[in-house]
Amino acid sequence: MSTITCKNLVKRYDDGFPAINDVSLDIADGEFVILVGPSGCGKSTLLRMIVGLEDITSGDLLINDKRVNEVAPRDRNLSMVFQNYALYPHLTVYENIAFPLRLNKNKGSKEDLDTRVRRAADMLDLNEHLDRKPGNLSGGQRQRVAMGRAIVRDADAFLFDEPLSNLDAKLRGQMRTQIAQLQRTLGTTSVYVTHDQTEAMTLGDEVAVLKRGVLQQVASPRELYEQPVNLFVAGFIGSPEMNFLPATMRDGKLSTPLGDLTVPDAHMQAAEGRDIVLLGVRPEHFEDAKLVDDAIRDRGTVFTADVSHTDWLGSEQFGYIRYESDHAVKDKLDELARDLDGDEFTPQVVVALDSTSRIRGGTKAELWMDTRKLHVFDPETGDNLTRDAEAGAKLTKEAAEERAAEIQRAKAAAAGH
């Protein structure tokens, strides 16, 4: 039972570079929080500050409401899974898992230690490997040993530093599920660092998005996806990325490179008084106009565009539309692309089409856009002008409730066995 609270945490290196800048974060008991962001955003640094491997320049770190800034890692009672696993190569799997228990000053009996190690090994299917050395294990097995070492003692929280990034895609999926289930059964507060947004979206109760050491938004995955606070979060969460289109007001319509769009009043009001705004549209909010259900056709607007090529992936299909970039927003979009790990912004709209759509590359196609789901961003500050904070909070609250119910079910199921 434990909470972790970060209050205005700052990490400044000797050269003055702030790796973490004024980050405040509340992690509730039993919560699974993901720290996500592109490489170099400081997410691993923040994790290492929590576990005590990095000094805190200023701010307070509280575990269970006790300030632990100067407490040594060994006294924080946290356990961590390292990106490279950091297994002790000279010890067997059994001894690797038993290592934290053997160090414990008030250690229990030998039998107690054995029971705990075997229980952890059981949970992670490591029973048949207990006598082997880490060097002889596969990547997935090593990863599980690292997990075993973390869960074997009653740590206040689990910290994961990109634990799956060294596994191949298939194994990563399996381990992701295993971690989620494990966390649910144990109900231990967890902080998980990743740059993979699939992991962030699937594992997290709450996801904290970081950019260059600054916390952008902390919310449930659904709120991040549907109500992002700014351009960065909107661009980072979602794959393929959200499309950003420069738009100007003209005759009660928004004029974009895709044509003049009729948008709901709320969006018009948000764009009011600005020379130019950025429209954010997710790929799935487009559709082949021919295939749009009549019931929802009125909720959007139809336009024609030159589709340069399409990718058919079986279950879905993506179309690509190139357009002329607007100079007024080019710098902002280039900066955004750099922040998101890309090099330069490509003036291209990605649209997700039904896989049965007959739209092919090189043709003029009639497309439909769901304008209710549009977001309008200020190109200067990057702020989301159409964000509905209330709706967002509701999404996060729902997620918390669903989560609580899910844990109850998992515990009941475990007890039932």
Place this chain on the structure above:
Amino acid sequence: MKKKSNSTLMWVVIAIVVLIYALGPVASILANSFKPASEFAGGGGTFLPKSPTWENYGSIFVGDAQSLFLPALRNSLGITLIATAIAVVLATFCAYAIARLDFPGKRLILTAALAVSIFPVISIVTPLFNLWRQIGLYDTWLGLIIPYLSLTVPISIYTLTAFFQQIPWDLERAAQVDGATNWQAFIKVIVPLALPGVFTTAIIAFFIAWNDFVYGISLTSTSAARPVPAALAFFTGASQFEEPAGAISAAAIVVTIPVIIIVLLFQRQIVSGLTQGAVKG
């Protein structure tokens, strides 16, 4: 295919040349150690002894040279083992600090270590000789152990630092998160992993001290502390016209044996890639 066999052949040839170069003298000394004194006199000597004999070995262990050789052997073993042990322990701590901690003067220590290890020994022998006589270290074990440390510690620091730097730092961090103190992390995780490096360093240090001649002959005067390489110079033949080549060869072979034993013992420990499996990649 042809290219591959060509390069294999080339390596075989190189290996043979190197082996002959390195082992030729040893083989020659081995052969000499079995020759009676008569075979060294005059010309017409052969590589292999014409009438092999154990008399040279007899002379150094139970014969005339016994009083010279046996104490020297004891001195050499004692002094060298003590110097090696101290050097390795000191260098382990020092190298760990250099590899792990960030402190001012870190580079200076490494540079100084390198500079000291290439410093010509002969240039400090005379001052050391005078100093040792004044403070009573002349012709004692300690009087040799201290200069041997000056030879072995810098090179040990240098080698061990390289070994420590190869150990993933995350292992130590993991140990700390798991509840280990710095000392526990060092003893339980870092030292076991650095063992191959420690053994390698120990062997290098042992060789350096074992093979030293300059200090050995300059800072000793009696069998109280004189090591084998120095003692060999005091061997005398049956008459002043007879060279003690046979006895010297026998003694040289005998002093090579501990070195071979140590390498054989430790080579099992020098398993490369012990850290394999610690981290991915």
